[in-house]
Structure formats: C-alpha cells, structure tokens
Amino acid sequence: MKAFASCSKWLPLALGLGAWAAVACSSEPSQTPPPGGNGTAGTNVGTGGSAVGTAGANTQPTAGTPNNGTAGSSIGTGGSTSTGGASTGTAGAGTAGAGTAGAGMAGGSGDGLFGGYHTSGDWSGFAFAFETAPATISPKNFESMVGVDGPYCVKGTVPGTAAYTSIAAVGVHVNQLQGKDAEIKTLVPQGDGLSVDITVKGGEKTIRVQLEGPMALTDPLQRWCTNLTANASGTIKxxxxWGSFNTECWVAEGGAAYTKQPIARAIAYVPDSGVVGTDYQYDFCLNDIGPDSVTGRGTGSVVASCGNSVTWSSASLSGTQDAQSAGNAYRAQANFWNPVNGSFTMSLLPGAGFKLDTQSCKTTTASPCSFPSVYVGVDGSGDRSTGSLPKVASSITSIPTCMGWSSGGTPKTDEYNVSFDVWFNSNAQASEAEEFLMIWYRDPPSFQPAGMFPVANGVVVGGQTWTLWHGPNHQGRKTTSFVAPNGIADGMAYQFDLMDFINEAAERGYITKSKNLIAVMGGLEVWGGGQGASITGFKTEIK
Structure with a gap:
C-alpha cells in the first residue's frame, strides 16, 4: 500500500456545521446578523445624540462630515435556519428605540460552500450588510462570494430622520469561525491601528467607521467611531x-477614546443626517479592513511559480504507480490507495508537479479515494528519495518550501483539497507517521480536517491567515491542519518556511519536535471530481 494521507475527518452536511458552532439566538442581544454574510442584520437604531450648536441646534457639517448622533449598534440577531433556508431575524434595538425585524439566512448554501468570509491579520469572520428603515441597501448579503474576500460593495439611500434612526452599513466580524451559525467571539486588536481601504464610487464621500464591543447593542460606550472622507478620486486608504476612535466622533473632542477593549465587529456606514428631507445617496466598496502591522510567525508570499525543474522517470501514472526525478531528489506517487470505485490517471509536470488527466472515483467516507502527490522522504511502501530526511525536527533550522497549483476550471463544488502532508515518527526508518501536520490551500465543501472543530482562527503564519484544526484522524493519529479559509494561490504558488508551521504547532503542544521528520508531501486528497486540477510545482529543502 502506498502512502496514506493524514485523512480529513468528514462532518456530514446533514448534521449541519452547527454541530460545532453555537447558534445565535434572540436571547443573545450581543449577537450580530447571521454568519456567512448570508443574512440581513436585525435592525439598527441609533441614539439621536446632540450635535454641537446653540440651543441644541445641529451645526452644519464641515466638508461633508456627518454631524449627527451615534448610530445604533449593528447588532441584531438573524434567525437561524436550515442550510440555505430563509427565516425572520430578531429585531435589533438601538438606544433610541426598537426597529423592525430583519430577514436572515443561515450561513452557507446547500452545497456546503460559505461565501463572504473576511480575513485580515489575525481577524477572521463573515462580512454582512444591513439597513434600518427607511434606509435602503443592496446587496443584502455576500453569500455568493465563495472563496473571494471582498470587495464588499453596497449602495442605497439613507433618508434623514429627526431621531437619527436611519442607517445602512457593511461590516465584518473579527473572531468568527467559517461555518453555519458560527459563534461571534471577541478579540483585543493588535498592531498600530485599523487599516481601512474603501472606494467611494458615488454619492456621500464621508464614511463612518465604527468598532463595536460585545455589548454594543445596549451599551453606547462599547461603540467607538471615526469619520473618514474620500479624496477626489474616491479613495479612503x-x-x-486605535486611540483616534471614540464614543462620540460626531462631536469635536467629545467622547471616550478607544483603549483596546475587546471588540466583536467593525462596520462602515453612512449615518443619518438628522434632517428630514436631507437624504444621502451612497455607493461604496469596503476593500479591506483589519489591524495594521500584525506580526505573525514567519513570512511567506504568493509567487508566479516555484521555479523548480525536474525530469521524471515516467510521463504518467495511475493506480499505485510511482516515479522518481533524475537523481531521486523528488518522488511522485499516484497513490490510489482507497479504490472504492472509478479510476484516475495523472501526467507528470516538469515543475515537479502533476495533472489529473482523468478522475472518476467518488466517495462519501472519511477516507479519500486517493492522494496523488510529490514528496521528499519516505512513502507508505518504504520508497525513499535521496536527501536530508529523516532528520530530528528539533535539529532543523529552516525548510524553504513552495507549492503551486491550479484548479484547472474544476467547479468549486468538487470534493478535493490541495494540501501538504508532513510526517513525524519517533523511528527514523519508519514508513508511516505517528503525527501529521497538514497545510490546506483548498478546502473542499463537504469534508473537514481531522478533529471535531477548529481550535483557533485568525492564526497568522507565513504571511497568511489560517484556521487551525487539531484532532485524531481516521486512524486515531494526531493531526494538525492549517486551513486557508478562502483558499490560496490558485493559478500561482505559495512559498514559505515549513518550520514556521512546525514551530507554531509544537508551541501549542500538537507536534513533538523530538521526533523525526520523515516525509514532506504535497498533493490532492480526492473524494470526488478534480479532473483537470494540478500541482504545477513543488520544491522543498531541509536545512
């Protein structure tokens, strides 16, 4: 038998991702709209707020800056539903009063794909849009943006009201896992401040950006805002x-400054003018928002290719066949180790990669049909490449690594991942792993990494933001998986130092560095589909 992949553990969609995620409900007023960017928030009613002026009169805004009261919290619980179904959300309430309910949808579509997921530094969570009548907004959600992180574009009208109760906004949760009805958590922001990138395409040029704590619905002291005005080209960048945000940004030098209290979300919106008959048209895109200068572990970058070039001993493989490069520095394996049905063939590429020319196997079990891959070290049959492996992990200083891939036009619903599979064993001559580390470039819709649920999100390693999983695989062996929430490097390549991921996992107690690193593999775990997908390049060096 050839090399086993560490094997993702499958969570049937029939169970719903709510099996591991808390459901937002109306008894939790601090919860925002349903996750997934897939539902309209509950209503958002703002405090009237006194503007600066004589006898309580509103002064005229300067340079288009809104001079109005606090917008209410963006909090309003969207109703929880079965996957893809619509429901009525619980009304949100601002300080000034209650509004009407918003319509919500459960996060995700019927095919298990989740759109509108935003990452920036150590922030990760679903984007959402909402409005409070009489304001209008379009679109209502971002559920169609599968595997795409922005721009989150909205447009509509914010009519003026005497009580400042009209608002239209787009926002992101800062600590929320990527799943149906995922719990909305908080974090303390890092870095030097909030990096904001907005393009104003038309209408009102001043956008209010607001940070919100977990109790922002009922506590106006958990809403910190600032007003930003686009330049002549419509850019806010x-x-x-952090200290420039305060609880009364519509009053000069008013309110309490933000001092890095925990936050749950950030929103960008056009506030109510406070004058009946004075309506604001808006049309803007939130391109990016998140903490500036967040330093994770190590660096990495998406590049055009890995720059490797090899000559293979065979042109194509199928079944359990394998091949080696000239000098045996790299090996390739078809690795059709779970042939429940169908077949596949792969052609080998000069970048030390391969392409799935045909692929007809399909399974719904935890074990994939195959793990076609390129590797250094050893496989499950004991075949070995030449080079530096095995080697005790703690004695390794760095592992410069690169892998490129292409979806080749395969549908997003195809059931395959793109991943590294890294093996560790206390026996240097072993041909199987006691512990696994995986890095997922692509996450299939119906299968998850080993473990019942993620152990962390917003983990910054190698210049990217990852969701971290840990748990036993189908064989009961410890597996640690770093998953790119929106996928990474399709049509390109991602280069990084593999030791950064090993060190991150080791410091969390998931990987034992006193064990030997015996294999580094890169390929596709295939449960179904994938024909035409390829690993375009692979390169790694043990130092």
Whole structure:
C-alpha cells in the first residue's frame, strides 16, 4: 500500500456545521446578523445624540462630515435556519428605540460552500450588510462570494430622520469561525491601528467607521467611531490609530477614546443626517479592513511559480504507480490507495508537479479515494528519495518550501483539497507517521480536517491567515491542519518556511519536535471530481 494521507475527518452536511458552532439566538442581544454574510442584520437604531450648536441646534457639517448622533449598534440577531433556508431575524434595538425585524439566512448554501468570509491579520469572520428603515441597501448579503474576500460593495439611500434612526452599513466580524451559525467571539486588536481601504464610487464621500464591543447593542460606550472622507478620486486608504476612535466622533473632542477593549465587529456606514428631507445617496466598496502591522510567525508570499525543474522517470501514472526525478531528489506517487470505485490517471509536470488527466472515483467516507502527490522522504511502501530526511525536527533550522497549483476550471463544488502532508515518527526508518501536520490551500465543501472543530482562527503564519484544526484522524493519529479559509494561490504558488508551521504547532503542544521528520508531501486528497486540477510545482529543502 502506498502512502496514506493524514485523512480529513468528514462532518456530514446533514448534521449541519452547527454541530460545532453555537447558534445565535434572540436571547443573545450581543449577537450580530447571521454568519456567512448570508443574512440581513436585525435592525439598527441609533441614539439621536446632540450635535454641537446653540440651543441644541445641529451645526452644519464641515466638508461633508456627518454631524449627527451615534448610530445604533449593528447588532441584531438573524434567525437561524436550515442550510440555505430563509427565516425572520430578531429585531435589533438601538438606544433610541426598537426597529423592525430583519430577514436572515443561515450561513452557507446547500452545497456546503460559505461565501463572504473576511480575513485580515489575525481577524477572521463573515462580512454582512444591513439597513434600518427607511434606509435602503443592496446587496443584502455576500453569500455568493465563495472563496473571494471582498470587495464588499453596497449602495442605497439613507433618508434623514429627526431621531437619527436611519442607517445602512457593511461590516465584518473579527473572531468568527467559517461555518453555519458560527459563534461571534471577541478579540483585543493588535498592531498600530485599523487599516481601512474603501472606494467611494458615488454619492456621500464621508464614511463612518465604527468598532463595536460585545455589548454594543445596549451599551453606547462599547461603540467607538471615526469619520473618514474620500479624496477626489474616491479613495479612503489609511491607518487610523486605535486611540483616534471614540464614543462620540460626531462631536469635536467629545467622547471616550478607544483603549483596546475587546471588540466583536467593525462596520462602515453612512449615518443619518438628522434632517428630514436631507437624504444621502451612497455607493461604496469596503476593500479591506483589519489591524495594521500584525506580526505573525514567519513570512511567506504568493509567487508566479516555484521555479523548480525536474525530469521524471515516467510521463504518467495511475493506480499505485510511482516515479522518481533524475537523481531521486523528488518522488511522485499516484497513490490510489482507497479504490472504492472509478479510476484516475495523472501526467507528470516538469515543475515537479502533476495533472489529473482523468478522475472518476467518488466517495462519501472519511477516507479519500486517493492522494496523488510529490514528496521528499519516505512513502507508505518504504520508497525513499535521496536527501536530508529523516532528520530530528528539533535539529532543523529552516525548510524553504513552495507549492503551486491550479484548479484547472474544476467547479468549486468538487470534493478535493490541495494540501501538504508532513510526517513525524519517533523511528527514523519508519514508513508511516505517528503525527501529521497538514497545510490546506483548498478546502473542499463537504469534508473537514481531522478533529471535531477548529481550535483557533485568525492564526497568522507565513504571511497568511489560517484556521487551525487539531484532532485524531481516521486512524486515531494526531493531526494538525492549517486551513486557508478562502483558499490560496490558485493559478500561482505559495512559498514559505515549513518550520514556521512546525514551530507554531509544537508551541501549542500538537507536534513533538523530538521526533523525526520523515516525509514532506504535497498533493490532492480526492473524494470526488478534480479532473483537470494540478500541482504545477513543488520544491522543498531541509536545512
């Protein structure tokens, strides 16, 4: 038998991702709209707020800056539903009063894909849009943006009301897992300030950006805002120091400054003018928002290719066949180790990669049909490449690594991942792993990594943001998986130092560095589909 992949553990969609995620409900007023960017928030009613002026009168805004009261919290619980179904959300309430209910949808579509997921630094969570009548907004959600992180574009009208109760906004949760009805958590922001990138395409040029704590619905002191105005080309792109946010940004030098209290979300919106008959048209895109200068572990980058070139001993493989490069520095394996049905063939590529020319196997079990891959070290049959492996992990200083891939036009619903599979064993001559580390470039819709649920999200390693999983695989062996929430490097390549991932896992107690690193593999775990997908390049060096 050839090399086993560490084997993702399958969570049937029939169970719903709510099996591991808390459901937002109306008894939790601090919860925002349903996750997934897939539902309209509950209503958002703002405090009237006194503007600066004589006898309580509103002064005229300067340079288009809104001079109005606090917008209410963006919090309003969207109703929980079965996957893809619509329901009525619980009304959100601002300080000034209650609004009407918003319509919500459960996160995700019927095919298990989740759109509108945003990552920036150590922030990760679903994007959402909402409005409070009489304001209008379009679109209502971002559920169609599968595997795409922005821009989150909205447009509509914010009519003026005497009580400042009209608002339309787009926002992101800062600590939320990627799943149906995922719990909305908080974090303390890192870095020097908030990096904001907005393009104003038309209408009102001043956008209010607001940070919100977990109790922002009922506590106006958990809403910190600032007003940003686009330049002549419609661009807002700046880093706002955390201390520049305050609880009354519509009053000069008013309110309490933000001092890095825990936050649950950030929103960008056009506030109510406070004058009946004065309506604001808006049309803007939230391109990116998140903490500036967050330093994770190590660096990495998406590049055009890995720059490797090899000559293979065979042109194509199928079944359990394998091949080696000239000098045996790299090996390739078809690795059709779970042939429940169908077949596949692969052609080998000069970048030390391969392409799935045909693929007809399909399974719904935890074990994939195959793990076609390129590797250094050893496989499950004991075949070995030449080079530096095995080697005790703690004695390794760095492992410069690169892998490129292409979906080749395969549908997003195809059931395959693109992943590294890294093996560790206390026996240097072993041909199987006691512990696994995986890095997923692509996450299939119906299968998850080993473990019942993620152990962390917003984990920054190698210049990217990852969701971290840990748990036993189908063989009961410890498996640690770093998953790119929106996928990474399709049509390109991602280069990084593999030791950064090993060290991150080891410091969390998941990988034992006193064990030997015996294999580094890169390929596709295939449960179904994938014909035409390829690993375009593979390169690694043990130092």
């Amino acid at each position: 700046e880093v706002v120091p």
